[in-house]
Amino acid sequence: MRTVPNLLRPVLLTAALASAALVxxxxxxxxxxxxxxxxxxxxxxxxxxxxxxxxxxxxxxxxxxxxxxxxxxxxxxxxxxxxxxxxxxxxxxxxxxxxxxxxxxxxxxxxxxxxxxxxxxxxxxxxxxxxxxxxxxxxxxxxxxxxxxxxxxxxxxxxxxxxxxxxxxxxxxxxxxxxxxxxxxxxxxxxxxxxxxxxxxxxxxxxxxxxxxxxxxxxxxxxxxxITDSTVRLLNLRSGQLQIVDQIAPTDVAEVQANRRLRLARHVAAAYRTLQFNVAHGPRAETPLGRDPRVRQAFEKAIDREAINQVVFNGLFVPSNQTEPPQAQYWNPMHPVGGADPAAARVLLRQAGVGRVPFTLQLANTPIDGQIGEVIQSMAREAGFDVRLEQVESNAGTQKNQAGDFDAALLTWSGRSDPDANLSIWFACNGPFNFGRYCNPRMEALLSEARGLADPARRIPLYRQVVDLYRADMPHVILYHYTWLWGLSERVEGFVPNADGLIRVQGLRLRP
The missing domain is CATH 3.40.190.10 (Periplasmic binding protein-like II)
Structure with a gap:
């Protein structure tokens, strides 16, 4: 699975460690x-x-x-x-x-x-x-x-x-x-x-x-x-050992902006995080959460995406409930990103005939995912959900997902230029990352029809129906789109931030 590496919170470095960390x-x-x-x-x-x-x-x-x-x-x-x-x-x-x-x-x-x-x-x-x-x-x-x-x-x-x-x-x-x-x-x-x-x-x-x-x-x-540690990448940027670093941690942005010898570049990303439910893959799908879309809709109403953005990402990411970023060509404006509504969530749970809903949320074993899980856990409790957090190593998590050994899992997609590539991986019946085995014949038909058209004007209405459908069935709760954050030395000229997160070298110049 092509994933965006998780951003790590900074850690304090001793002088000796800082010296050793310089490349x-x-x-x-x-x-x-x-x-x-x-x-x-x-x-x-x-x-x-x-x-x-x-x-x-x-x-x-x-x-x-x-x-x-x-x-x-x-x-x-x-x-x-x-x-x-x-x-x-x-x-x-x-x-x-x-x-x-x-x-x-x-x-x-x-x-x-x-x-x-x-x-x-x-x-x-x-x-x-x-x-x-x-x-x-x-x-x-x-x-x-x-x-x-x-x-x-x-x-x-x-x-x-x-x-x-x-x-x-x-x-x-x-x-x-x-x-x-x-x-x-x-x-x-x-x-x-x-x-x-x-x-x-x-x-x-x-x-x-x-x-x-x-x-x-x-x-x-x-x-x-x-350099996997974002703090060490920034240390080397400050020292001049590096001239460009990717994936600046949101918590380090203020430091970059305050340094007159550094610059920050940013771009809203095609990449996004989504919480996938197990709806039809083995015994762990045989729960109110797996069987009833109203329960999953109630969970979404418990979540305040902007609060996650502020608490975990210093307000720098983009709260989103769709696979395309807000205001993008294939975004469906009929589904704006709203805040939490615990009262409405509890009404849906009563309609579904359930009381409190316990389930386990699988997360990567990183500080950022731990933070996200704790915020979700706190929000969901008020709406009637008892969320247990399970942090696992990424490869082990993938194996559990492939075996259907999960209730819900927080996953990442790095994003593509065609909307089908951001959808079919999860929502097609045979999608490669459809771990929860969601399968809706109407969804299959819409994806197939849209895939066969080249004209965006003809594809947009179909993808808006796709959004309507996955927002109703709720096999996923999409949480946010990344903002790509790069740190640049003052020596770098001609850098163009791109939505795909890649550092293109054409046009780059390096002043003495």
Whole structure:
């Protein structure tokens, strides 16, 4: 499951710990401009086919251009494909590729190379891209720079896949040479080429002079440092060891803003947190909470999302009750985010014929999730719910969810540019993260119909019906959308905050 790493509350550092926490500098070539970036975690394999973590995508943003990119507001824009068009029946997508693109091994990029990558993504046994490319049944080379994708069924979300890891292009020569081990030393068509990796310490990439958009790249080297503790990331930013850090903790924002040598960048995220109920997966679904949507609706009425935002996130996140951020294109305005109404919650419980409702809320074993759980626990008690908190390690939590061993679980989605990718994972009967086994034929029909349309004007009414339905059935209680928070050195210029949370290197400049 692709998750956003949790933000950690700051801890006090002794002078000795602070000194030890500073990352050592890497000596660059004389006169080279080096950008040091602190990441919230250590990326997985640097192979788009095998990547499953959000943090990987920040490194890929420097290494691997995609067929399609997204702008700051998640609109599709050209990258390795300069334009594209759908057939009238929405089952053929034709891509027109950029001329003069080279991979970092010097070989040329063309439609044949794109076909090698797409066929690998959709057929490789260990590929995590197979599900998102399930509708793709044939990849055809029409001309050297024209590619035709034939689909078994209309699938507008294909564009979102091509704007993420399914659209990242590796050198076919490197694929042939290294096979599944290519993630150890990837060769892509992006602005920076892989140089070295030391596990848990650093990933180093150097500027690729043959990049098709070389004029947009002024930094010579980037060193990515995985630092899970947000306080340590900030310490290194303050000291000048790092020039950009991602996922600043909300509790550290005031400190960044007060430091004249630092700047804060922010953007409302596509990523969100949701509380998923077990409604049909094994014995733990056989409760009033699992069986009766009125009980789940009552629980939602017990929750004050803005209070969670203020208490846990210093008011910096975005209270939300839908999979799209408020005021986004596919947001349904008929369901505004309201406050808590314990009296209305108790009325619903009486209508459902239940008294107090006990259940266990599964959380990650992080300080932030512990705080969220305590706030929810306190709110729900007044409305008639007795919530027991169970904090578990993330992998163990996933195993419990997959086995149906949960009443309710707080989960995260990093967000995508297409609304279907933010919905079907939970609400489709066979959704990959539909751990609670929610299944409504009307929901299936709406998702299928909307998936087959490319025109947003025709999709919006369908997705508003989708929101109506999941707000009535309440298999989830969506709590908030993240706000991406980056810390920047005063030396950094040209940084553009994006809704997808990625640090794009094109246009970045580093003053002496």
């Amino acid at each position: 050592p500098a890497i000596a660059p070539a004389r006169g080279a401009t080096v950008l040091n970036i602190g990441l919230a975690g250590d990326p997985g394999p640097l192979d788009p086919a095998q990547s499953g973590n959000f943090v990987d995508r920040n490194v890929f943003a420097a290494l691997c251009d995609k067929l399609i990119d997204t702008d700051a507001e998640m609109n599709y824009v050209p990258q390795l494909a300069t334009r594209w068009e759908w057939s009238d029946d929405q089952r053929v997508l034709t891509l027109h590729l950029r001329e003069g693109v080279k991979f970092q091994d010097g070989t040329g990029f063309d439609a044949e190379a794109a076909k090698v990558n797409l066929d690998r993504f959709r057929t490789m046994p260990r590929s995590l891209r197979r599900a998102e490319l399930a509708a793709l049944e044939a990849v055809e080379v029409v001309e050297p720079l024209t590619l035709r994708l034939r689909l078994s069924v209309p699938s507008a979300p294909l564009l979102a896949a091509l704007a993420d890891r399914s659209g990242m292009m590796l050198s076919p020569a490197a694929i042939q040479q290294r096979g599944d081990a290519i993630g150890q030393r990837p060769v892509c068509a992006g602005p920076f080429a892989f140089t070295e990796r030391v596990a848990q310490d650093r990933i180093v990439v150097d500027r690729f002079d043959g990049y098709w958009n070389a004029g947009a790249v002024t930094v010579d080297r980037i060193v990515y440092r995985p």
